[in-house]
Amino acid sequence: MIIDCHGHYTTAPKALExxxxxxxxxxxxxxxxxxxxxxxxxxxxxxSLEGAQLKLQRERGTDLTIFSPRAAGMAHxxxxxxxxxxxxxxxxxxxxxxxxxxxxxxxxVCQLPQSPGVPPANxxxxxxxxxxxxxxxxxxxxxxxxxxxxxxxxxxxxxxxxFYEKMAELDVPAMxxxxxxxxxxxxxxxxxxxxxxxxxxxxxxxxxxxxxFPTLKFIIPHGGGAVPYHWGRYRGIAQDLKRPLLxxxxxxxxxxxxxxxxxxxxxxLTKVIPIDNILFASEMVGAVRGVDPETGHYYDDTKRYVDAxxxxxxxxxxxxxGNARRVFSRLRxx
Amino acid sequence: MIIDCHGHYTTAPKALExxxxxxxxxxxxxxxxxxxxxxxxxxxxxxSLEGAQLKLQRERGTDLTIFSPRAAGMAHxxxxxxxxxxxxxxxxxxxxxxxxxxxxxxxxVCQLPQSPGVPPANxxxxxxxxxxxxxxxxxxxxxxxxxxxxxxxxxxxxxxxxFYEKMAELDVPAMxxxxxxxxxxxxxxxxxxxxxxxxxxxxxxxxxxxxxFPTLKFIIPHGGGAVPYHWGRYRGIAQDLKRPLLxxxxxxxxxxxxxxxxxxxxxxLTKVIPIDNILFASEMVGAVRGVDPETGHYYDDTKRYVDAxxxxxxxxxxxxxGNARRVFSRLRxx
Numbered sequence: 001m002i003i004d005c006h007g008h009y010t011t012a013p014k015a016l017e018x019x020x021x022x023x024x025x026x027x028x029x030x031x032x033x034x035x036x037x038x039x040x041x042x043x044x045x046x047x048s049l050e051g052a053q054l055k056l057q058r059e060r061g062t063d064l065t066i067f068s069p070r071a072a073g074m075a076h077x078x079x080x081x082x083x084x085x086x087x088x089x090x091x092x093x094x095x096x097x098x099x100x101x102x103x104x105x106x107x108x109v110c111q112l113p114q115s116p117g118v119p120p121a122n123x124x125x126x127x128x129x130x131x132x133x134x135x136x137x138x139x140x141x142x143x144x145x146x147x148x149x150x151x152x153x154x155x156x157x158x159x160x161x162x163f164y165e166k167m168a169e170l171d172v173p174a175m176x177x178x179x180x181x182x183x184x185x186x187x188x189x190x191x192x193x194x195x196x197x198x199x200x201x202x203x204x205x206x207x208x209x210x211x212x213f214p215t216l217k218f219i220i221p222h223g224g225g226a227v228p229y230h231w232g233r234y235r236g237i238a239q240d241l242k243r244p245l246l247x248x249x250x251x252x253x254x255x256x257x258x259x260x261x262x263x264x265x266x267x268x269l270t271k272v273i274p275i276d277n278i279l280f281a282s283e284m285v286g287a288v289r290g291v292d293p294e295t296g297h298y299y300d301d302t303k304r305y306v307d308a309x310x311x312x313x314x315x316x317x318x319x320x321x322g323n324a325r326r327v328f329s330r331l332r333x334x
Numbered sequence: 335m336i337i338d339c340h341g342h343y344t345t346a347p348k349a350l351e352x353x354x355x356x357x358x359x360x361x362x363x364x365x366x367x368x369x370x371x372x373x374x375x376x377x378x379x380x381x382s383l384e385g386a387q388l389k390l391q392r393e394r395g396t397d398l399t400i401f402s403p404r405a406a407g408m409a410h411x412x413x414x415x416x417x418x419x420x421x422x423x424x425x426x427x428x429x430x431x432x433x434x435x436x437x438x439x440x441x442x443v444c445q446l447p448q449s450p451g452v453p454p455a456n457x458x459x460x461x462x463x464x465x466x467x468x469x470x471x472x473x474x475x476x477x478x479x480x481x482x483x484x485x486x487x488x489x490x491x492x493x494x495x496x497f498y499e500k501m502a503e504l505d506v507p508a509m510x511x512x513x514x515x516x517x518x519x520x521x522x523x524x525x526x527x528x529x530x531x532x533x534x535x536x537x538x539x540x541x542x543x544x545x546x547f548p549t550l551k552f553i554i555p556h557g558g559g560a561v562p563y564h565w566g567r568y569r570g571i572a573q574d575l576k577r578p579l580l581x582x583x584x585x586x587x588x589x590x591x592x593x594x595x596x597x598x599x600x601x602x603l604t605k606v607i608p609i610d611n612i613l614f615a616s617e618m619v620g621a622v623r624g625v626d627p628e629t630g631h632y633y634d635d636t637k638r639y640v641d642a643x644x645x646x647x648x649x650x651x652x653x654x655x656g657n658a659r660r661v662f663s664r665l666r667x668x
Contacts, residue, residue, distance in 0.1 A: 143519075149483060150519040185477075185484040190536040190571045194560045195529040202524040222567075226528045226560030232596025233556075236622030236633035237524045262566025268602045288570030299570035 006281030007065035068109035074179035077147035085113035121162035141174035148183030156207030173217035189287035197225025223260035257281035266305035340615030341399035402443035408513035411481035419447035442470035455496035475508035482517030490541035507551035523621035531559025557594035591615035600639035
């Protein structure tokens, strides 16, 4: 089985975005607040997936997508914690419907009701609901709810600990994934996403977070941001800071996905990062939607890059399936 | 000749830091303001360089370092524009003394008197002074004077244009280099530096800056941040945004240095980025000071990684010297 650990519902029916726009309008004009969740039929959900994620799964030969709401859509900087909760529940419920309609093709990961300045403890209840009631197997954790201004404490601060305690108790991993940037300096998918990945990993180097939470598991998406390319820099900085070797310090708890959209990047990733720490992912339908004129294939068809690696079958099985099953320990689909 | 295009005076005599601390104390207590530039003798300068940059040049076989004040020391977020001007002039004058004492070993690049919220036009006079009076050949331009909060406009905004006009007139390039982070989310050399590089490149993708300033030249340090590792992502995002091919859109004006501290990173850099756009650099003595236990050599001895590439002599000459002479067109040392 080939498990894509990083897919977002970027093709949701338009009623979802209309709900969000109503919700945002309602922040300044209460009369516009949406009275109820958006009306979306099962057929609309099927239609939104059949021509997109499901079609690409079939064409590319992947089997199961670990599926979460659109990352840029989380936009935790908008409104307050109640805004994020209402929006997150609508989005998570929709993911649950996708997973229920296609139980062999999708398994859910949730968006959290984060909000700038609000302690992440406020996300515990929604995580529990999604995991225990909806059968979700992980969450997307935004290290910067302010959307590019980085106003909340680093991931290693006690600020986050009550949430980590619940993650550990439920044994679910978090993908560390920022959302839309509202800072004009950062393009969302080209700047902010990659910076968020790099920033998170460097925060972890400086801390002993995993001594406190030895079973916590984080996935750094987009191939780990800049980290594998600068693996020597990070090993060297850790050494200068008198930290343990990165493999001992972080690689029992931190994983990278394969959302790197060219062969040389995947080659480097799999050369410098231990195979046990790499999870197959494509982020389709996502940040890059075109066909690479240099290859004639979709940039985000990352399976082709992994297929092309000169690795043994056992290592490829780990990347495609085994590591995901280990990290997402609540995944039960066979 | 081997030209290292990225070196900072990280080993300056202690009187320089004492001056800075006095200056900072003077921001809240005028009586502590330093009355004059720090007293530093030529012998102190020689001593600070002989056991460090000059020793490493000799040991590694490099010839000339394009030399600028300590990047993290710029700290443009402290005080106001007058603070940054006084501090910048002291630092630049000290670089000039290094270059005068060792005219075959160092050539100067200046720090600018940037300050958050202050238009970069205020940096024109110091750039002119450094280039025309001190013989400097470039500048370090901080894309985030707020030190990790990214409050000023992107590099592509008209906010920066008066400064670019002066750069174009003097024909000097800028290395896009952030300074210290005062945001607890960003480790300075492990987070903020790399994010600054990635951010700048993505800003340039979305704009037509080089149509307006066709002769402007930017160096993105630290191997281009995350950009070469994600070259497929950036090509794909540019394509989705209907921008020209990156090689046509940016690579006539944008260059990457080789401050990537392991062989697989340099291999990738030189595989995906055209050789004409790569400038040799080590950033020594800088962000990473230790010896890599995996190789037995300094992480930042980047010459070894370039030497190990299977490139022709002509391509290596471009990386080591030719490209630097083209980008730093005011460089006259033979």
